[in-house]
Amino acid sequence: MSAATPPAVDLVKVDKSAHTLYLMRQGKVVEKFHIALGGNPVGHKQREGDQRTPEGRYILDFKNANSAFFRSIHVSYPDHADTARARRMGVSPGGAIMIHGQKNGFGKFSAATQRFDWTDGCIALSNADMQKVWDLVQVPTPIEISP
Template identity: 30%
Template sequence: MKKKSNNLKIKFLSLTVIIVATSVLYLQLARLGYAVPLPDLLDVLCLNGCEDETSGNISHPRLPSNQILNGNKQIIEILNAQKIDKNKISILIEKSEYRLTVYHDKKPVKSYPVVFGNNPVDDKLKEGDKRTPEGKFKIKDLYPHAAWSKFLWLDYPNKYSWRKHFKAKFGGKISWNDSVGSEIGIHGTPSDDLIDNKSNWTLGCISLKNKDVDELYQVVQQGTEVEIIQ
């Protein structure tokens, strides 16, 4: 009887060690971008029912091509600093237009010239492809940055990003050894000339002039919607 009890204890301890080791390994893989974070797993696998990825379904009205709206006006003045409702602020980024536009209640307020990753055309599928991701994101954090004035950190990869990533793996477009990537955001630049010359210098982030990102920083918050399209 005692031997049986000892065997049960050994099996229980072994199972516990396996569960803990597996959990630690999974968390580490998730941190490195090789595994879906547990809170998003059901959505990525569509076990909660898949939503459309909204590709082609743009939620912001687009400005005419090549237009930079209110480029010579301060956004605080346009919106009236005393009455800005940050909950109604959203952003549309158009890669083909090299343009970021701020919207208030889905109405365009002001545009800024921007540049992107070294490959400004294709959608991001993995870490290191130097592409700027497309889709709908949210600002998950924002803070001053020593090199780029301000950093508006996007929630890439979200569940749609993960689905694209795995679809590309199953389709043979990328390797199963590739990670999804992370730390995509909107930030300033080491030189305004990079923006003026449309030099796509980043690894996938969206870059604008430091004075412009400083201005943008005043009207956004955690949770601000950012839509990125081609």
């Protein structure tokens, strides 16, 4: 007999300063994971190439099982405010922000890579942790990313 599938989460929370991703259901933590962020993690993403992970409330809006990383779930950055801010600055807001596992072929190195911030602004997990997130998060699901 197989174990019952845990219920899907209704919110994903990311605490950038604690390098932690929380899967929430009805206000309670279902799972928590250590994460790596963009190489320049302090502050909200302002433009393409700044290596910052966005902050604020977005939607996890689609999954990609065939990405360049072990699974990925897209974050709906940039929103209208992000786009308007970048336009005022005369820059591209960037995009393609994802929650993902390790770069394909490099999963065995996650014990090392997850010790520092290495993405271009995405939220990275070990492949084992990403599989759990993949299994528990349905799209669309809100995500809150805090400093």
